[in-house]
Amino acid sequence: MTTFSDLGLSQKVLSAVTDAGYTIPTPIQAGAIPPALQRRDILGIAQTGTGKTASFVLPMLTLLEKGRARARMPRTLILEPTRELAAQVAENFEKYGKNHKLNIALLIGGVSFDEQDRKLERGADVLICTPGRLLDHCERGKLLMTGVEILVIDEADRMLDMGFIPDIERIAKLIPFTRQTLFFSATMPPEIQKLADRFLQNPERVEVSVRSSTATTVTQRFVATHSKDYEKRAVLRDLIQKQEELKNAIIFCNRKLDVADLFRSLSRHGFSVGALHGDMDQSSRTKMLASFKDGNIQLLVASDVAARGLDIPDVSHVFNFDVPIHAEDYVHRIGRTGRAGRSGAAFTLVSKRDTKFADAIEKLIDKKIEWLNGDLSALPAPMESHDSGRSERGGRDGKRGGRRNDRDRDHAPRPVSSHKSDIKSDDISTDQEPVTAKAESVRPERKADTKPQNAGRHSNRPAPQPHPANDDNRDRRNRYRRDHDDGPTPIGFGDDIPAFMLIAGKA
């Protein structure tokens, strides 16, 4: 059997790999490292979770042992589609490069230029970048690309999705033709193949299929739901509380606004939850990801920024609050669980309007996904719509009578003092076992416990969205939440809730 010591890596690299506890390379590592060390171009077709990052980091470290960096002239350049991914690659360089004295510069957007400038001035061996910030540095004349010996283009298919290809082409033009290029992509659509043909010279093609492993270790289920957000939230909470072995989970939404809404809802319900999407400021993103990795936060509500590439080990569950519009995203999302041979579970909430996308997913993965509790035709009657709930209650007296009825109906609202009243196991599942005990493993008992995570509410929370256009909707949303989510009545109004909050948006 092949071990790392058979691949031709330097002693410094090998000892770091051993210290990290690895002896056997993954298929992509075994296939890509030897030709990379011989300065061959690589076309690597592999998803995340296959050990792809180490397959370029380790040979690069070995090759970098010859020579030294000069100011403003990086020797190697790695392009990543997202900031988190770039940061992760940087961590890999720290880990496996601990026996080297290499200067590594992480050039990503959303943070200040100062420290990045200093590192470039000092001379960087390795540049790890998102395309926009790299071009920014180039335009400011801080960077000479003529010394780059190795170019890595990671997640090329995702770069394509995100419209980065023109940027990538501009960057590639700045780098000498004699460079070595390592090119990675999870899929090979024609555009990517064309790109690879242009960028690579006589590449070694290394392909790793990961499909069989996800298919066997991840339990996938569709969960029928009505399409209203408050109903989906109730279904989701119920689903989460019924999981017996939920260590941690990522919950995907299609839109950033929905990430923020669902995050608020879950945290108001006392879940240990964080949020991650691209409109949050960079320090919140970093902190959030770190506390999820550390286990300080159990649930992470995220946009597709977290769908690909992020190295979060041991995610036991993935929940798709929204069915992804592009079936490929489904594969990437559920690829967050069941990694490295572990078992995982992936649940996707599907409403009538999503059937087209759900069908597309089954077609892509060439597999029927079972429904958890019957398909859409077996769905119980929808909850009362919020308008009828409100008119029943009438006027401004929103706290009594009608409100309790609401709770019974949609098992969502509850007084802050009682935790258990809203946990019901009807409707959604055939499992009639009481869920309270399990729920407590998921939900902190005391409100105080949730504070540290959601605390610094300014730092951990999704950044406020300052679009003036949203002001219009804010009142409507507040009222909506109060009526249908669970939320206590808006704080500070007492019984004097302004009348407009109760009538706004009726049209």
Next chain:
DNA sequence: AAAAAAG
């Protein structure tokens, strides 16, 4: 029906 990335 979206998200991501440069400000």
